[in-house]
Amino acid sequence: MAFARMQGSGRSRLLPIAIVVGLLVAAGGVAVLLDPKGGQNLLASIYDLIGNAAGAEALRNGQGDQFIAKIVLAAIALLVGVGGIWLLFTGVSSLVELFPPKPRDRIMPWVFVVPALLLLGVYLVYPAVATVIRSFQDDNDAFTLANWSSLATGPFLEILRNNVIWLVAATSGSVGLGLLIAALFDRIRRESLAKVFVFAPQAISLVGATVIWSFVYAWQPASQPQFGLLNAIWTAFGGEPVPWGTLFPINIPAEIVIMIWLQAGFAMVVLSAAIKGVPVEVTEAARLDGASERQLYFQVIIPMIRGSIITVTTTIAIATLKIFDIVMSISGGRNHDDVVAVRMFTEMFQFFNDGRAAALATILFIAVLPVMILNLRNFRRQAAI
Template identity: 45%
Template sequence: MDQISQAVLAILLGVGGMGFYFFASNFLLDRVYAAETQAADRAKKRIRPWLFVAPALLSLTFYLVYPAVDTFRRSLFNARTEEFVGINNYVWAFTNETLREAFRNNILWLLIVPLFSVVFGLAVAVLADKVRYESLAKAFIFMPMAISFVGASVVWRFVYAFVPPGRPQIGILNAIVTSLGGAPKGWFIDVPRPWNSLFLMVVLIWIQAGFAMVLLSAALKAVPEETVEAAKIDGANDVQLFFRIVLPQIRSTVFVVYTTIVIIVLKVFDIVFVMTSGQFGTEVLANRMFREMFRFVNFGRGSTIAVILMVAVVPIMYINIRRFREEELVR
């Protein structure tokens, strides 16, 4: 059976199976509580919503909850999950020099990438509104979002490519340097650690600036024109208008964009793996997790790093969810 037939069959079985489940479960519910009484009606109202969310809850449990629990369990065992070692893997994670370097790099990514992505995205969103070809300008900035992280990394490898002196430079950056009379550089080798990681961060900023621009542009267009006009009448200049009138009104969107990019940064893997594979002092936690798990076949240490990443992401997700709920209450 070819792939197209398999895909069609999977869709039919999936949709048909869910349709049969909903029909059968509601039919059984109506048969069980067939009596025309208030108690039966209340019971059906309580149970029916759970029948609809049950498949989603089971899927979440199977694909999210169980793997998270099992990953934590494996983090307490040795490389082959044969011997219980307690917190030894966590002690290793916080004392190993390579892991400490990865923690330091992740913190550097967290400090730089979300900030510059939001700043660039906001700047483009504001300035693009003032040009004639707004849609075209935004399309060019958003275009990197259509590229996978791996694809973007390949593109930027050509930008940073190094060829020894005396030969034609295929890397754009080194071609510019040599055309100005300089010597070509290995941007990940010659630049001191940890600042060589900045050349990797540029790739993610290049991608995420478009994402920030789209959401912030929508937020800017939702700012009531009356507040802007009132500020202009009161004599506010463009800088005061932006920082005192516009920015406070889109603050919640800025926060959501920022925290979303923070989560992406915490999980960054593709860019580092493709461009340096964590060499030259560019290691990050997700790449180290991959190396421990699949290259060194140490499931205990790989699971430990996965748990650390999960613990780092959960509070940010909680803050985002709580903020959404607060905004819903205000509305």
């Protein structure tokens, strides 16, 4: 190849051109992606080029090879989404590298951090401030406290109560069960195999988990066969069939069980690793002093893994606080089981009451503030060392 011989200077001249071409292609891809019918239109143009007018016509009318159009779109999306971001960094960096060393080294760190800072500013910092302000405004942007005072009325107090129940029950249930399972599994030989069963639910979506459990909770009138596992067992013991997932107040614990089923595996894995980190000398010494197994756990091991327990508890508590998918899928919060995140969604998309939705979001923010302060303090302390 001719290019190979003129590597040195030739490469530095070719590179910018290649990058510009690449960025233009990426920009074209983004344009296709922003067009709601982008895939179909692109494939139709290709069909026109190769003389398949009928196929192109069908595509533009929303018929024909829709699936192929989708695959074309997927290919472009992956190319732009994955290649584009690397091209951007490589391109800008290699342009900056053409500068003399001094300004180059001053500009380069900004090339690296500005994309991140821009996104964080636009998508998190600015919206968070705007949401707090919006919670004090009515629909005409005038100052009001109505959004907040309305939260002190009946249905909203119920929502806040539900969130507290979720927070306490789901968090303590997951952490407690996780700790118990970690302690039990720690003493068997096939520990890692056993863990797989409890940990697997972590992989699946909350919507999927809700379908799984809705099937367990399925209800039929007493005259019909109960195909839901729980009601089959319940009626076998002489009970009347119960619509577990939809009947208040039993529906709230039924929903919380789904969360515990998902999160206990996470708690188990973290706490199991922590238990294994307790030095053998410590447990040996406790045994020599005559501690029973129970004393060993409650008075030696649990205090020693306190840090991990706090981390797990905070993590699960934050996830529980923002619980959305389970309640949304099971009832949409219509059976006295509404929670803050679901209600925020309903306020936004059903009642178009952005002000109240903003106040609900701000409640979640206030609830995590202590964790944020703790994080900052920990980080400051570490950085100081």
